[in-house]
Amino acid sequence: MDLRQYTLHPGQRDTLVDIFDEHFVEGQEVCGMHISGQFRDLNDPDRFVWLRGFRTLDARAEALKAFYYGPVWREHAAAANATMLDSDNALLLQPIHLGSDYPSPDSPRPAVGGGDSETVIGGMVHPADDGFEEHFRREMLPALEERGISPLAIFRTLPAANNFPALPLRDDTVLVWLARFTDESAYELLKGWEGQELRLRPTSRSQLR
Secondary structure (H helix, E strand, O other): OEEEEEEEOOOOHHHHHHHHHHHHHHHHHOOOOEEEEEEEEOOOOOEEEEEEEOOOHHHHHHHHHHHHOOHHHHHHHHHHHOOEEEEEEEEEEEEEEEOOOOOOOOOOOOOOOOOOOOOEEEEEEEEOOOOHHHHHHHHHHHHHHHOOOOOOEEEEEOOOOOOOOOOOOOOOOEEEEEEEEOOOOHHHHHOOOOOEEEEEEEOOOOOOO
């Protein structure tokens, strides 16, 4: 799975969201990918965050080639790229936990033209050394659960070569988790934790919401 965070030119996020939701969801899924979530970053008005899954690592290379050398990207690439300052903040991840509410490829998806979800998807991207995953399970996960926060998904870095070099990947080892946050108090718990805080509003067509 790719976790991608794009820094955009000021005021261009709604333009990219419209292009993405109308053209790039089904445009990528027909090539064999799963677009499980796309979000406005509530901490940065010029950041767009999204999740893209693949059946296997080998399937990733074939699916990306099919999309980026195909007609949908060819038609809309110029308009999408014009919104972006940086699209290289991307992590290659593998799931270590997917909750029952995490969307599958055949989960319902809202049609084009609906309103954004009011849900907040929270989480963190933690730098993860050799012992961090055990620390997360032993210390941090119980602290989340005490606040009624049950992760929808937990991912860790997939230690594999980038098999589509046209799209760079960060060379970081991380653990990422995502959960629904019902109120702002949940973020108080995260303030002492190392890593990047995620505070995300699903777009109108995001399955993860």
